[in-house]
Amino acid sequence: MKLDSKIPAGPLAEKWTKHKFGIKLVNPANKRKYDIIVVGTGLAGGAAAASFAELGYNVKAFCFQDSPRRAHSIAAQGGINAAKNYPNDGDSIYRLFYDTIKGGDYRAREGNVHRLAEVSNNIIDQCAAQGVPFAREYGGTLANRSFGGALVSRTFYARGQTGQQLLLGAYSALSRQISKGKVKMYTRTEMLDVVMVDGKAQGIVTRNLITGKIESHSAHAVVLGTGGYSNVFYLSTNAMASNATAAWRAHRKGALFANPCYTQIHPTCIPAHGTHQSKLTLMSESLRNDGRVWVPRKPGDTRKPNDIPENERYYYLEEKYPTFGNLVPRDVASRNAKYVCDDGLGVGVTKRAVYLDFRDAIKRDSKRVVAERYGNLFDMYYRITDDDPYEVPMMIYPAPHYTMGGLWVDYNLMTNIPGLYAIGEANFSDHGANRLGASALMQGLADGYFVIPYTIGDYLTGTSYDIPSTDHPEFKKAENECKARLQKLIESKGTRTPDEIHIELGKVMMDKCGMSRNAEGLDYARKKIQELQHEFKTNLKVVGGTEELNVTLEKANRLADFLELAELMVVDARDREESCGGHFREEHQTDEGEARRDDENYTYAAAWEYNHKGADPILHKEDLIFENVKLTQRSYK
Amino acid sequence: MSAETRNYTLKVWRQSGSSAKGEIKTYEMKNVSVGASFLEMFDQLNEQLLANGEDPVAFDHDCREGICGMCSMYINGRPHGPDTGITTCQLHMRTFPDGETIYVEPWRAKPFPVIKDLTVDRGAFDRIIQAGGYVSVNTGNAQDANEILIPKAIADEAMDAAACIGCGACVAACKNASAMLFVSAKVSQLAVLPQGKSESSRRAQNMLAQMDSEGFGACTNTGACSSECPKEISLTHIARLNREYLRNRFTLNDVEEFQPIKKPDYLDFGV
Numbered sequence: 001m002k003l004d005s006k007i008p009a010g011p012l013a014e015k016w017t018k019h020k021f022g023i024k025l026v027n028p029a030n031k032r033k034y035d036i037i038v039v040g041t042g043l044a045g046g047a048a049a050a051s052f053a054e055l056g057y058n059v060k061a062f063c064f065q066d067s068p069r070r071a072h073s074i075a076a077q078g079g080i081n082a083a084k085n086y087p088n089d090g091d092s093i094y095r096l097f098y099d100t101i102k103g104g105d106y107r108a109r110e111g112n113v114h115r116l117a118e119v120s121n122n123i124i125d126q127c128a129a130q131g132v133p134f135a136r137e138y139g140g141t142l143a144n145r146s147f148g149g150a151l152v153s154r155t156f157y158a159r160g161q162t163g164q165q166l167l168l169g170a171y172s173a174l175s176r177q178i179s180k181g182k183v184k185m186y187t188r189t190e191m192l193d194v195v196m197v198d199g200k201a202q203g204i205v206t207r208n209l210i211t212g213k214i215e216s217h218s219a220h221a222v223v224l225g226t227g228g229y230s231n232v233f234y235l236s237t238n239a240m241a242s243n244a245t246a247a248w249r250a251h252r253k254g255a256l257f258a259n260p261c262y263t264q265i266h267p268t269c270i271p272a273h274g275t276h277q278s279k280l281t282l283m284s285e286s287l288r289n290d291g292r293v294w295v296p297r298k299p300g301d302t303r304k305p306n307d308i309p310e311n312e313r314y315y316y317l318e319e320k321y322p323t324f325g326n327l328v329p330r331d332v333a334s335r336n337a338k339y340v341c342d343d344g345l346g347v348g349v350t351k352r353a354v355y356l357d358f359r360d361a362i363k364r365d366s367k368r369v370v371a372e373r374y375g376n377l378f379d380m381y382y383r384i385t386d387d388d389p390y391e392v393p394m395m396i397y398p399a400p401h402y403t404m405g406g407l408w409v410d411y412n413l414m415t416n417i418p419g420l421y422a423i424g425e426a427n428f429s430d431h432g433a434n435r436l437g438a439s440a441l442m443q444g445l446a447d448g449y450f451v452i453p454y455t456i457g458d459y460l461t462g463t464s465y466d467i468p469s470t471d472h473p474e475f476k477k478a479e480n481e482c483k484a485r486l487q488k489l490i491e492s493k494g495t496r497t498p499d500e501i502h503i504e505l506g507k508v509m510m511d512k513c514g515m516s517r518n519a520e521g522l523d524y525a526r527k528k529i530q531e532l533q534h535e536f537k538t539n540l541k542v543v544g545g546t547e548e549l550n551v552t553l554e555k556a557n558r559l560a561d562f563l564e565l566a567e568l569m570v571v572d573a574r575d576r577e578e579s580c581g582g583h584f585r586e587e588h589q590t591d592e593g594e595a596r597r598d599d600e601n602y603t604y605a606a607a608w609e610y611n612h613k614g615a616d617p618i619l620h621k622e623d624l625i626f627e628n629v630k631l632t633q634r635s636y637k
Numbered sequence: 638m639s640a641e642t643r644n645y646t647l648k649v650w651r652q653s654g655s656s657a658k659g660e661i662k663t664y665e666m667k668n669v670s671v672g673a674s675f676l677e678m679f680d681q682l683n684e685q686l687l688a689n690g691e692d693p694v695a696f697d698h699d700c701r702e703g704i705c706g707m708c709s710m711y712i713n714g715r716p717h718g719p720d721t722g723i724t725t726c727q728l729h730m731r732t733f734p735d736g737e738t739i740y741v742e743p744w745r746a747k748p749f750p751v752i753k754d755l756t757v758d759r760g761a762f763d764r765i766i767q768a769g770g771y772v773s774v775n776t777g778n779a780q781d782a783n784e785i786l787i788p789k790a791i792a793d794e795a796m797d798a799a800a801c802i803g804c805g806a807c808v809a810a811c812k813n814a815s816a817m818l819f820v821s822a823k824v825s826q827l828a829v830l831p832q833g834k835s836e837s838s839r840r841a842q843n844m845l846a847q848m849d850s851e852g853f854g855a856c857t858n859t860g861a862c863s864s865e866c867p868k869e870i871s872l873t874h875i876a877r878l879n880r881e882y883l884r885n886r887f888t889l890n891d892v893e894e895f896q897p898i899k900k901p902d903y904l905d906f907g908v
């Protein structure tokens with residue numbers, strides 16, 4: 001298979017404009033002859049569905065929550081980047097492009113990332129017009145803050161609820177189109193499979209989560225905006241039901257899955273409190289501006305943190321990275337927390353936590369000043385843990401947060417399956433091996449509002465108005481496969497619940513394919529995952545029937561796909577003999593313990609093909625070509 | 638973050654389907670960590686039920702950090718339980734003394750029919766938004782965001798209203814099952830912002846018409862909604878909604894006849 005990224009030729013800054021001009025346009029009167037399915041109504045899918053409908057296409061949209069307003073995007077706190085340069089601090093489209101490429105450790109496409117930076121400004125305009133209440137200065141202009149180590153202030157925000165407000169903006173646009181009859185919105189409906197006819201994506205099979213009814217829907221094109229797969233780790237900052245089924249099912253139908261091992265583990269999350277922990281809560285990274293990270297020097301020290309004298313505290317980030325100290329990038333901070341806990345220095349009930357101490361900041365600046373800066377976060381922490389961070393140090397531990405990998409797409413955001421698209425976190429396209437803060441919201445909305453509404457036309461103009469009906473044998477076959485799959489799950493009368501197996505999977509993944517990886521650990525993980533796959537097949541326990549609201553069945557069905565995806569992640573991580581971004585291979589580090597890339601051999605996106613013969617997945621490489629930026633090694637010493 | 642655990646007696650509403658008869662069932666919970674959230678205790682209960690081959694309790698939840706608006710339990714007679722300013726998922730077991738009996742029921746309101754156990758259908762809220770809870774602007778038509786200056790105070794006020802998570806606790810708290818607080822939050826957000834002003838009156842009119850058609854009750858200003866609201870949405874938004882509504886009645890005569898939005902026939906939830 002030859003992977004064609006379809007990046008347009010020509011100077012970087014002109015690629016998108018030229019490409020848009022070259023795209024065949026669908027006659028406005030003919031748009032209503034095309035049906036588009038959008039799975040997922042988060043920022044990416046919601047924006048796409050609304051924009052398609054505004055253009056005149058007929059849209060069917062799907063989500064598994066009870067309302068599109070509740071997609072996981074709602075939880076994003078920090079903000080959204082754009083190259084507006086309102087503060088006049090030297091930002092530009094090129095700088096946003098450059099920062100994103102560099103932040104991604106040179107493992108993303110120049111063409112895609114530049115386009116992202118170009119449309120970033122339109123996003124802010126669009127959202128403001130929808131009534132998104134962005135933070136403002138007293139004079140009425142939009143406020144900005146800096147975020148995630150950027151040297152310019154380019155992050156727009158709406159209090160600590162930016163994702164919520166942007167999603168509600170997309171939701172309102174979507175609602176307007178639903179009221180006009182241009183979008184049919186299927187809530188509490190989960191896509192179970194993609195249906196292909198003659199090599200093209202022509203529809204999906206869904207399950208109504210309340211009645212259990214299996215149904216087919218046909219269309220001219222299918223767009224997946226189904227989010228990321230951090231929940232493969234069981235404990236993550238993602239919403240409980242976030243899952244990989246849509247992407248994985250597409251993968252099994254032939255769509256390539258790219259860079260599955262690129263995951264982001266966020267350093268400042270509230271640690272797990274015990275065995276019944278269901279998810280992890282993210283706290284803003286800004287805390288590291290004033291908090292000092294430390295652990296006791298003595299392993300197993302049971303003294304209260306405030307009783308441990310200064311010389312027995314190990315400020316490991318400050319000692320190891322004198323220049324950046326507590327402000328090292330996310331992956332470095334996360335990895336080092338893991339190391340000290342592995343060495344038995346961890347604190348808290350589970351011993352998987354480190355202190356984030358504000359004692360010195362309070363002493364220096366006063367409690368009032370610290371409260372002004374972080375009051376909300378301290379309250380949130382207090383509510384969850386019952387510990388008062390003004391009095392005792394916070395405890396934090398890293399948590400899986402975002403997945404850079406996803407379905408392989410070309411410049412048009414189409415997968416290698418004609419008519420099947422992937423947008424938002426579900427695709428792999430723009431963040432390379434590491435995503436910068438406030439860039440996921442930007443990418444989701446860029447894809448949904450400003451890229452796919454154009455690029456899909458290029459495909460549709462070449463297709464016939466007629467589409468196969470859902471009585472077509474391929475639809476019936478796919479429906480029957482789904483039914484058989486669920487039936488088999490429901491008949492599982494073993495002893496292990498889906499959650500039990502999932503928790504075990506999560507532990508292996510976090511331990512061996514998380515912040516720090518090595519060949520031996522990855523080989524072990526693969527074996528362990530295969531054992532869990534076997535356990536799932538032979539000893540799973542599910543109760544109830546298929547034709548009813550059955551949460552255990554939903555979980556089991558999602559877990560089946562996580563178990564397969566986990567193995568691919570491990571295979572990918574094993575194969576990439578270098579360290580880059582969120583992928584840190586212990587064998588490949590500099591003498592200072594920093595990630596060492598191997599640009600000569602690994603400057604490619606790894607796009608994996610599912611192997612139905614049960615053997616190893618097949619690797620396809622898309623070489624990444626850098627014509628504008630020079631590849632450099634980072635250092636934070 | 639202690640390892641302390643407690644025991645509880647749970648009285649949980651079980652109802653196998655929307656037309657089935659429901660009943661309160663009793664479950665004994667042992668060794669619940671005080672650091673667990675209320676929903677984590679339900680996870681524990683469900684694992685227990687599953688282990689015994691029983692049907693787990695169906696309840697809505699997703700983000701578990703108080704922002705998606707999905708969780709919705711009526712706990713000891715209060716939506717989202719005893720604490721104020723939080724959602725069910727933000728409630729922690731340390732709030733409940735050891736040995737307590739805890740009653741858990743679904744939202745009770747006619748426009749929110751029970752689907753199963755603690756899960757209700759809140760589709761009516763989506764349809765209220767569809768009736769007018771937006772600014773009529775298409776993608777790509779926007780001017781530069783800084784062309785419209787919005788003083789900080791106005792932006793903050795809009796944000797206060799926009800914080801609503803659409804959970805429905807206000808309806809569950811109201812003896813009339815009124816949705817006024819929810820409707821007013823959206824109307825108010827868009828009424829104070831210049832972007833939403835021109836449609837503001839019609840928006841109020843249409844959203845209220847939709848609210849009535851869904852069977853939500855009238856507002857009699859008891860204020861239970863606001864005091865139970867996890868986002869502490871203020872009653873002043875209801876006053877603004879009323880103003881927008883009246884303004885429309887007396888000054889606009891171009892209002893088209895509003896057709897209430899029906900629950901779509903392609904969506905079958907059996908309720």
Ligand SMILES: Cc1cc2nc3c(=O)[nH]c(=O)nc-3n(C[C@H](O)[C@H](O)[C@H](O)COP(=O)(O)OP(=O)(O)OC[C@H]3O[C@@H](n4cnc5c(N)ncnc54)[C@H](O)[C@@H]3O)c2cc1C
Pocket residue numbers: 039040041042043044045062063064065068071072073074075076077078079080162163189190191192225226227228237238239242243245246282401402423424425426437438439440441442444
């Ligand atoms: C706690 C947290 C904080 C964050 N903060 C920031 C931030 O400050 N800035 C930033 O830029 N990014 C942030 N991110 C990342 C960002 O929020 C996400 O990457 C982004 O919102 C993903 O949007 P999406 O539209 O791709 O997917 P999602 O919002 O996850 O939406 C997925 C949609 O797909 C649907 N779906 C999935 N599978 C199926 C299926 N099989 N059938 C039917 N429907 C399906 C779901 O119902 C949902 O509607 C944060 C993430 C987390 C977890």
Ligand code: SF4
Pocket residue numbers: 800801802803804805806807808818819822862865866867868869870
């Ligand atoms: S107004 Fe408050 S209680 Fe009502 S839906 Fe909004 S957040 Fe929930």
Ligand code: FES
Pocket residue numbers: 697698699700701702703704705706707708724725726727
């Ligand atoms: S689960 Fe999202 S608000 Fe409670």
